[in-house]
Amino acid sequence: MSGKASYVDKHRVVVIGSGFGGLFATKALKRADVDVTIVARTTHHLFQPLLYQVATGILSEGEIAPATREVLRRQKNARVLLGDVTRIDLAAKEVVSTSPQGGTRTPYDTLVVAAGATQSYFGNDRFAEFAPGMKSIDEALELRGRIFGAFEMAELAEDPLEIDRWLTFVVVGAGPTGVEMAGQISELARRALTGNFRNIDPATARVVLLDAAPQVLGPFGDRLAEKATRQLNRIKVDVQLGAKVVDVDAQGIEVEGPDGRRRRIEASCKIWAAGVAASPLGAQLAEQTGAPLDRAGRITTEPDLTLPGHPEVFVVGDMLAGQPGVAQVAIQGGRYAAKTIRTRLKGKSAPASFAYKDKGSMATVSRFHAVASIGPVRFAGFLAWLAWLALHLFYIVGFKSRVTTLLHWTVSFGGRARSERTATLQQVFARRALEQLGSRPPG
Numbered sequence: 001m002s003g004k005a006s007y008v009d010k011h012r013v014v015v016i017g018s019g020f021g022g023l024f025a026t027k028a029l030k031r032a033d034v035d036v037t038i039v040a041r042t043t044h045h046l047f048q049p050l051l052y053q054v055a056t057g058i059l060s061e062g063e064i065a066p067a068t069r070e071v072l073r074r075q076k077n078a079r080v081l082l083g084d085v086t087r088i089d090l091a092a093k094e095v096v097s098t099s100p101q102g103g104t105r106t107p108y109d110t111l112v113v114a115a116g117a118t119q120s121y122f123g124n125d126r127f128a129e130f131a132p133g134m135k136s137i138d139e140a141l142e143l144r145g146r147i148f149g150a151f152e153m154a155e156l157a158e159d160p161l162e163i164d165r166w167l168t169f170v171v172v173g174a175g176p177t178g179v180e181m182a183g184q185i186s187e188l189a190r191r192a193l194t195g196n197f198r199n200i201d202p203a204t205a206r207v208v209l210l211d212a213a214p215q216v217l218g219p220f221g222d223r224l225a226e227k228a229t230r231q232l233n234r235i236k237v238d239v240q241l242g243a244k245v246v247d248v249d250a251q252g253i254e255v256e257g258p259d260g261r262r263r264r265i266e267a268s269c270k271i272w273a274a275g276v277a278a279s280p281l282g283a284q285l286a287e288q289t290g291a292p293l294d295r296a297g298r299i300t301t302e303p304d305l306t307l308p309g310h311p312e313v314f315v316v317g318d319m320l321a322g323q324p325g326v327a328q329v330a331i332q333g334g335r336y337a338a339k340t341i342r343t344r345l346k347g348k349s350a351p352a353s354f355a356y357k358d359k360g361s362m363a364t365v366s367r368f369h370a371v372a373s374i375g376p377v378r379f380a381g382f383l384a385w386l387a388w389l390a391l392h393l394f395y396i397v398g399f400k401s402r403v404t405t406l407l408h409w410t411v412s413f414g415g416r417a418r419s420e421r422t423a424t425l426q427q428v429f430a431r432r433a434l435e436q437l438g439s440r441p442p443g
């Protein structure tokens with residue numbers, strides 16, 4: 001260990017993660033008489049719902065991932081520590097993290113664990129090399145390289161079968177992320193890239209959206225699923241349901257239908273938007289407390305989000321069992337934990353249990369078309385798209401990012417341009433390079 005992060009006499013709150021849960025918990029402690037240390041493995045706060053727009057060249061990574069220290073610069077009681085948390089020692093009340101500078105032990109009086117989730121390949125991790133997920137800026141930029149790179153390779157290829165393979169894009173998982181991704185690739189091919197190539201017509205690209213489930217956007221209900229499917233068909237996305245992925249390689253993907261028959265889709269560019277697994281820190285906490293884990297590795301807490309026998313440790317966001325993996329669960333959980341900390345420090349009794357208020361869900365299908373489910377109200381089309389736009393703009397962190405995002409949306413949705421098409425060779429080959437170095441993609 002190279003160091004021990006120490007604080008003096010104030011109550012020490014350590015927050016793991018700078019995502020929605022971690023950042024909103026930290027901000028809600030702004031006026032509390034505490035010292036907050038936010039430990040995260042990236043230097044930014046990531047707005048995951050817009051990662052697909054980075055991958056498809058609409059937004060820049062900076063717009064959806066502001067530096068955490070910039071966001072917290074005015075919050076004097078908070079400091080940011082770069083580190084990959086490898087261990088939480090509940091007995092010693094310390095968080096152990098590593099960085100290129102070595103190891104750090106950060107002691108706490110109260111701990112908020114908000115380390116989120118990673119992609120799950122349902123036990124087939126080898127698929128990741130051929131079908132990257134979309135959980136981080138690294139992955140979104142790698143996908144950007146693969147998507148735009150596929151059109152470039154098609155332009156160079158001469159064999160028609162090879163051209164078809166480069167111009168076939170397969171998105172696995174027809175939840176909101178998969179639907180948004182498939183819709184955007186289709187619009188990229190049919191609108192944004194018009195006139196850009198000489199040997200190929202990008203509009204002939206085939207975009208396939210696969211899911212083992214019988215309908216798209218399951219949690220949105222039958223009516224919205226039907227509307228979304230119709231719109232996907234309109235923008236020429238080939239929706240294939242009841243199709244379970246059984247193998248993925250560099251050249252394509254193999255799927256099994258409900259009748260057990262297998263078939264192959266030749267495609268160079270595959271994107272994995274199915275399945276999540278909670279941070280492995282959840283398993284560590286379960287081991288130390290006996291709290292149960294669900295199949296996705298999410299932990300069951302007490303009703304007040306603390307661990308059994310450890311009222312000083314909160315778990316919020318995607319690591320929580322029994323709650324949907326959405327931003328609002330993390331935001332509300334982070335704020336609830338902060339409120340409980342503040343109340344306890346005042347010697348008052350804390351709010352007894354966390355109750356998630358469902359504010360609804362939305363997903364864009366294409367330009368000018370989204371689906372929205374808000375309480376009993378379900379609607380689709382242009383109005384839903386406007387509501388989606390306004391909501392996302394509201395939650396993007398920072399005024400500058402809001403302004404530039406709005407500008408990029410105007411350029412991309414009002415016109416045809418994608419201003420963020422740059423993809424370097426390092427991005428395209430980043431995964432392999434990192435694997436050769438023996439390190440895990442950091443961000």
Ligand SMILES: Cc1cc2nc3c(=O)[nH]c(=O)nc-3n(C[C@H](O)[C@H](O)[C@H](O)COP(=O)(O)OP(=O)(O)OC[C@H]3O[C@@H](n4cnc5c(N)ncnc54)[C@H](O)[C@@H]3O)c2cc1C
Pocket residue numbers: 016017018019020021022039040041042044045046047048049050051052083084085086114115116117134135176177279281316317318319325326327328330362
């Ligand atoms: C592509 C995509 C699209 C989505 N779209 C929507 C949407 O439209 N609407 C919606 O409501 N939700 C959406 N979600 C889900 C939403 O983003 C998550 O529910 C939310 O981010 C969870 O917040 P969190 O704080 O629990 O975790 P995260 O936001 O994932 O944050 C986790 C943090 O922990 C850090 N971390 C992880 N492990 C460690 C470690 N060992 N050491 C140090 N730091 C660590 C990470 O770097 C990160 O800062 C989407 C998610 C994805 C991936």
